Amino acid sequence: MAGQHDIRTPHMTREGGDRLPPAVVRAVSCPVCGESLTQSPTALRCPAGHSFDIARQGYVNFLGARPRTPLADSTEMATARSEFLAAGHYAALADNLAALVARLVPGGGLVVDAGAGTGYYLAVVLDHLTEAVGLALDSSTAGLRRAARAHSRAAAIGWDVWQPWPLRTGSAAAILNVFAPRNPDEFHRVLAPEGTLAVVTPTQDHLAELRAWVDLLGIQEDKLDQVDTALAGRFRLVDREPLSVELALDADDVRRLVQMGPNAHHLDRGDRRARLAALRGGVEVTASFVLSAYRPVH
Numbered sequence: 009m010a011g012q013h014d015i016r017t018p019h020m021t022r023e024g025g026d027r028l029p030p031a032v033v034r035a036v037s038c039p040v041c042g043e044s045l046t047q048s049p050t051a052l053r054c055p056a057g058h059s060f061d062i063a064r065q066g067y068v069n070f071l072g073a074r075p076r077t078p079l080a081d082s083t084e085m086a087t088a089r090s091e092f093l094a095a096g097h098y099a100a101l102a103d104n105l106a107a108l109v110a111r112l113v114p115g116g117g118l119v120v121d122a123g124a125g126t127g128y129y130l131a132v133v134l135d136h137l138t139e140a141v142g143l144a145l146d147s148s149t150a151g152l153r154r155a156a157r158a159h160s161r162a163a164a165i166g167w168d169v170w171q172p173w174p175l176r177t178g179s180a181a182a183i184l185n186v187f188a189p190r191n192p193d194e195f196h197r198v199l200a201p202e203g204t205l206a207v208v209t210p211t212q213d214h215l216a217e218l219r220a221w222v223d224l225l226g227i228q229e230d231k232l233d234q235v236d237t238a239l240a241g242r243f244r245l246v247d248r249e250p251l252s253v254e255l256a257l258d259a260d261d262v263r264r265l266v267q268m269g270p271n272a273h274h275l276d277r278g279d280r281r282a283r284l285a286a287l288r289g290g291v292e293v294t295a296s297f298v299l300s301a302y303r304p305v306h
């Protein structure tokens with residue numbers, strides 16, 4: 009069941025005093041020079057002297073002083089997402105995703121969540137893959153703070169997924185990509201030859217009722233085709249499942265749902281804020297996704 013993970017506190021160390029799972033650190037490379045990294049209680053360092061602090065909250069930001077990527081979640085978005093997910097509305101999605109990955113990824117290895125947000129889906133996948141370790145990649149510090157605590161076998165690193173990843177070639181048994189930016193070249197390079205890429209996309213019906221009421225941004229019409237096209241030649245589809253869930257939401261849930269997504273960037277457009285504030289009582293909304301699993305082609 010989603011939501012019952014083995015969470016950790018930010019200061020927690022592991023056996024040997026490590027704050028990040030050693031198997032994750034072995035897969036990571038220095039974002040400046042590509043060398044391997046070793047961890048001390050306060051930082052990750054490479055032999056050339058590049059050093060990256062482990063934040064008090066447990067994440068490591070490889071982006072340094074670089075400006076935030078344009079689509080990184082703000083603190084308000086990450087808070088809304090965290091509260092919405094904690095209420096269990098997308099638990100069925102998390103459980104189905106985890107079951108799909110567990111079927112295709114026997115045993116352990118590294119699971120990388122690209123655009124992991126708060127690490128919610130990664131944590132559920134790690135619950136299903138008891139030998140695996142996880143890495144949440146995201147460019148939002150608000151997301152990373154939460155992702156660093158999402159699971160005892162996970163680490164969180166600040167990175168722009170559109171840049172070459174600070175990860176060794178072939179180091180990942182699985183890559184998750186849930187409503188997040190994609191980098192097909194890096195998916196392919198970083199996945200092991202037998203690895204699995206699991207992608208969740210919304211369908212045209214996703215939150216359709218809500219989009220009508222609050223005049224939300226629509227889903228791009230051919231999202232799934234776009235993903236298939238972007239991955240074509242480098243990946244083959246091995247599994248695809250639709251999933252629809254009827255959500256019973258109260259007015260606060262609806263506000264969180266709007267605030268956690270791309271619409272948060274456009275809430276001041278038209279009368280959206282007024283429409284949201286006017287919502288009363290419970291509403292029924294359809295969440296509709298497609299879960300796709302791909303294997304790399306070599």
Ligand SMILES: C[S@@+](CC[C@H](N)C(=O)[O-])C[C@H]1O[C@@H](n2cnc3c(N)ncnc32)[C@H](O)[C@@H]1O
Nearest residue numbers: 077079080081123124125146147148168169186
């Ligand atoms: C719609 S949210 C999905 C988060 C998470 N997968 C979930 O479903 O809960 C998109 C995530 O991608 C992150 N993001 C946006 N652009 C990014 C980039 N260029 N590199 C890394 N993360 C990015 C955002 O900060 C946000 O956490």
Ligand SMILES: [Zn+2]
Nearest residue numbers: 038041054058
């Ligand atoms: Zn270095």
